[in-house]
Amino acid sequence: MKLVGIVAILVGIVFTLAGAYGLAGGTGITFTINERVVSAQEGGLVFSIVGVIVLLGGIAMSYIGFKFSWPTIFSIVIGLCSLIILAILFGMGYNLVAGIVALVFSCLFVATRARKIWNWMRARDIKLQIRRFKEFWNTFRRSKRGLFGVGILIFYIAIALAAPLLTPNDPIKGFYVSGDFAAPSWFRSIPGGENLTGNFQLTTEQGFPTITSLFQEWNLTASSSESGSITLRYDPNVGNGSASIVFRRKSSTVLAQKVEAHLTKEFPFPYGPPRRFSCNITLFAEGVEKVPVRVSFTIKQVGGNQSYPFFWSEKIENTTKTGVTPSPPIDSYDSDFKSRIGGDIWVDPAKIVFSEPANYTYDISILFIDNKEETIGDTFETIVYIDDLNVKLYGTAFGALGTDQLGRDIFAQFLYGARISLFVGLLAALLSVSIGLLVGIVSGYVGRFVDEILMRFSDMLLVLPVLPLLIVLIAVLGTSIMNLIVVIGMLNWMGFARVVRSQTLSLKERPFVEAAKAVGAGTFHIIARHILPNVLSLIYVSLALSVPSAITYEAAISWLGLYDPKVISWGRMLYDAQINEGIERLWWIIPPGISIALVSVSFILLGYALDEILNPKLRRRR
Amino acid sequence: MGLRTYVLKRTIYSFALVFFVLALNFAIFDLMPGDPTALFANQARLGGVEEAKAMQELWGLDKPVHVRFVVYMRNMLTGQFGVSYISMKPIADEVVDRLLNTFLLVGVSTIFSIIIGVVLGVVAAYKRGSIIDSLTVLSSLSTYSVPSFWLGMILLLVFSYRLHWFPSVGTTSFSAINPAPNTFVYITDKLWHLFLPTLTLTLFMYGGYLLLTRATMLETLTEDYIMTAKAKGLKQRTILFKHALKNASLPLITNAAISIGFLLSGAIITEQVFNYPGLGMWIWKAIDFTDYPVLHCIFFLIAISVIVANFIADLLYGVIDPRIKYG
Numbered sequence: 001m002k003l004v005g006i007v008a009i010l011v012g013i014v015f016t017l018a019g020a021y022g023l024a025g026g027t028g029i030t031f032t033i034n035e036r037v038v039s040a041q042e043g044g045l046v047f048s049i050v051g052v053i054v055l056l057g058g059i060a061m062s063y064i065g066f067k068f069s070w071p072t073i074f075s076i077v078i079g080l081c082s083l084i085i086l087a088i089l090f091g092m093g094y095n096l097v098a099g100i101v102a103l104v105f106s107c108l109f110v111a112t113r114a115r116k117i118w119n120w121m122r123a124r125d126i127k128l129q130i131r132r133f134k135e136f137w138n139t140f141r142r143s144k145r146g147l148f149g150v151g152i153l154i155f156y157i158a159i160a161l162a163a164p165l166l167t168p169n170d171p172i173k174g175f176y177v178s179g180d181f182a183a184p185s186w187f188r189s190i191p192g193g194e195n196l197t198g199n200f201q202l203t204t205e206q207g208f209p210t211i212t213s214l215f216q217e218w219n220l221t222a223s224s225s226e227s228g229s230i231t232l233r234y235d236p237n238v239g240n241g242s243a244s245i246v247f248r249r250k251s252s253t254v255l256a257q258k259v260e261a262h263l264t265k266e267f268p269f270p271y272g273p274p275r276r277f278s279c280n281i282t283l284f285a286e287g288v289e290k291v292p293v294r295v296s297f298t299i300k301q302v303g304g305n306q307s308y309p310f311f312w313s314e315k316i317e318n319t320t321k322t323g324v325t326p327s328p329p330i331d332s333y334d335s336d337f338k339s340r341i342g343g344d345i346w347v348d349p350a351k352i353v354f355s356e357p358a359n360y361t362y363d364i365s366i367l368f369i370d371n372k373e374e375t376i377g378d379t380f381e382t383i384v385y386i387d388d389l390n391v392k393l394y395g396t397a398f399g400a401l402g403t404d405q406l407g408r409d410i411f412a413q414f415l416y417g418a419r420i421s422l423f424v425g426l427l428a429a430l431l432s433v434s435i436g437l438l439v440g441i442v443s444g445y446v447g448r449f450v451d452e453i454l455m456r457f458s459d460m461l462l463v464l465p466v467l468p469l470l471i472v473l474i475a476v477l478g479t480s481i482m483n484l485i486v487v488i489g490m491l492n493w494m495g496f497a498r499v500v501r502s503q504t505l506s507l508k509e510r511p512f513v514e515a516a517k518a519v520g521a522g523t524f525h526i527i528a529r530h531i532l533p534n535v536l537s538l539i540y541v542s543l544a545l546s547v548p549s550a551i552t553y554e555a556a557i558s559w560l561g562l563y564d565p566k567v568i569s570w571g572r573m574l575y576d577a578q579i580n581e582g583i584e585r586l587w588w589i590i591p592p593g594i595s596i597a598l599v600s601v602s603f604i605l606l607g608y609a610l611d612e613i614l615n616p617k618l619r620r621r622r
Numbered sequence: 623m624g625l626r627t628y629v630l631k632r633t634i635y636s637f638a639l640v641f642f643v644l645a646l647n648f649a650i651f652d653l654m655p656g657d658p659t660a661l662f663a664n665q666a667r668l669g670g671v672e673e674a675k676a677m678q679e680l681w682g683l684d685k686p687v688h689v690r691f692v693v694y695m696r697n698m699l700t701g702q703f704g705v706s707y708i709s710m711k712p713i714a715d716e717v718v719d720r721l722l723n724t725f726l727l728v729g730v731s732t733i734f735s736i737i738i739g740v741v742l743g744v745v746a747a748y749k750r751g752s753i754i755d756s757l758t759v760l761s762s763l764s765t766y767s768v769p770s771f772w773l774g775m776i777l778l779l780v781f782s783y784r785l786h787w788f789p790s791v792g793t794t795s796f797s798a799i800n801p802a803p804n805t806f807v808y809i810t811d812k813l814w815h816l817f818l819p820t821l822t823l824t825l826f827m828y829g830g831y832l833l834l835t836r837a838t839m840l841e842t843l844t845e846d847y848i849m850t851a852k853a854k855g856l857k858q859r860t861i862l863f864k865h866a867l868k869n870a871s872l873p874l875i876t877n878a879a880i881s882i883g884f885l886l887s888g889a890i891i892t893e894q895v896f897n898y899p900g901l902g903m904w905i906w907k908a909i910d911f912t913d914y915p916v917l918h919c920i921f922f923l924i925a926i927s928v929i930v931a932n933f934i935a936d937l938l939y940g941v942i943d944p945r946i947k948y949g
Binding site (some may be wrong): 043097252459460462463464465466467468469471472473475476548555556558560574578583585589592593595597600601 | 639643646650651709761766767768769770772775776778779783806863880883884886887890891905906909917920921925926928929932
């Protein structure tokens, strides 16, 4: 009873493909851990692992045979339960938990089948298999080129798998981790790069999370306080901890008129101007009906005479619990803000305000306007809460490879790009090899008019220019990575089909096929048991040799701008560099280009090495 | 089977291929999801729905499929190619310049890459196992696997942006055609613009020829007649290029014909890097504006050139190797 095994194989294939889709950045569920967006790719990884496990289980089952007994039913129930639970967990977005559950369940699954699998392995003489593999490895080890290829490949596979561990930044949605077009941060330590700046934040965390962070780092000064008193308090209940500046009248008969409080912090900034700066803040106010306030921010150079007030609020006269945020936003890229600082939108406020390496003072000033006669005699407090203070200076140097035109980490893009190249290359090669195998065997074994039709058709496809066809098809069908894989796979099988066909033609005439026919074996049996095992060695070689062209096509298509917007690939990085005049930034264009070449070369070398070992009869002098 | 039957058979087959390409070309654009009329009507430059409708009627997009197919076939087969949606001019007028530009680029780089590839391949085969051998093989393998657009970007960066030796855009400078078209100045200017794209394509292509020449040469060099030639005391160069290469060149011709398609693909990419106004740049503009008649035309022309190249290669077999039996 192999039905269950076959079903399991199908389920496994579906799972693997679904996982692969997620891995390629398909529309999946994203969620956040510690403010880091975990993409659908982790989920996809889990999915494909489960898929492969189920697939292997199915293959094992269909080989071993299947009998209804309690342990087997138990294992199937466990398997089904795990699938349902997994689906629910994925639906709720707990990818990591789902992964652990999947692992536990697959362990349980294997455990219930352990005895069967063990018996099967003994029957197959596992030792013989291992010895065969060892022999193969010993031959392979002598091929320097093959080892070199495998080494490069392992390196890139490691990069691709470990990308989330190697960088915390999202390659596509992680905008402005630093200033845009930042240079690599190691440029700062080589001559000529002294003026580059890193990221700088005025407060280590947003707002005033602790008492000490407020009172040790910030100073409060008040301008004229004969008739009004200003005190600084810490309020942990507003936001995630906020500074509150409290105004109180000293006398109950005299108005304090204008009292100005300054909350200042000095910070050293011994670098050149930053690329961009922004300042987020939220203000809450209480008791301002009686004493209205105005709030303004200023940055000035310590000892210098220039000061830049870059925000002054309207008069705040209503108590607000929801908070007031500056509008337009205080951001040196905002055009309103630019014109307020420099007069027109072509100036760069960051270069004006932070013109030279120096110590700067950040000044939040609050003006209490106590001039309403009717409020004399009332007892009240006017409080201004300052929350979510986040002054950020975006650097001009960042990470290992700098940032792109939207301030995204190029190093992260490079790491995640390895995934797409390998994924597209392998899957497209797998597809084209499968099609080629099918067409080749059918055409070679069945022969006659079927052969004629199939071969003429493949000749026709062989004549078509691949890249123009690819461009046109992707433009018409839509620029998704799956379309790309399918189209590349469909256009690349012809060469392999011919090789398989000629091999099948010669195998068909061999004595063992005749013998099988004589004892009454069917076509399917002969193909599966006699033809297929003998063309298997061709498959490995062809697989390795058709990966590079798929990788190059993907890169070319992405570079032309027909990239999948959901994923980043090396080709897309080069496209970004090209259209943003980034061609002079070597750190941007060298790593992806070299990597495309290296991965291609490694597959070519691997293919040649496999060819020499597996097909000694077909070996040509090289 | 005689030569005449063989030629006839190949001719009929090539014509069948042309019709297959024509049908496919129509099917891709007109039968695929993503209706061209809808895409076209959505273009912002058309004022309203009524204007869009008028345009559809003007281009015959409102007609049923079979009528459009007849019109399309007539356009393709008469070499008129219809009217471009973007420029509103007959494509036949616009295509000539671009086609010549692309053919110039492809032709020059094919010649160079074959010469370089064959010469280096022969040298590598002759000095088999030496450092020269491994260096040439390594260089061909690396330029072969480096993406051509990246190679172009690097060449552009070095020779155009940094050294300012060559221009980065176009086929002619404004100064060369504007005052008085001096033929000599014009030609040197064209060649000056052609240099970097050609270099890119040549570097991209020569590796394949090199590896192939080397492999077939290694096989040929072990043949008996080479031994005979050596025994007769012929010069090394005569043996290599007259005796061995002539016999080793058969696969080269097949490969050159097949790689025309490959080369045109490379040209599309290279033209994009250097803003070289050939078919490659045009295909791009046409895709951006869903200019289907232009896409039909470009795709048809590229496929036709590949088919013709294959046809010629088939015929050349017999001329170069009389042992070939036609069948």
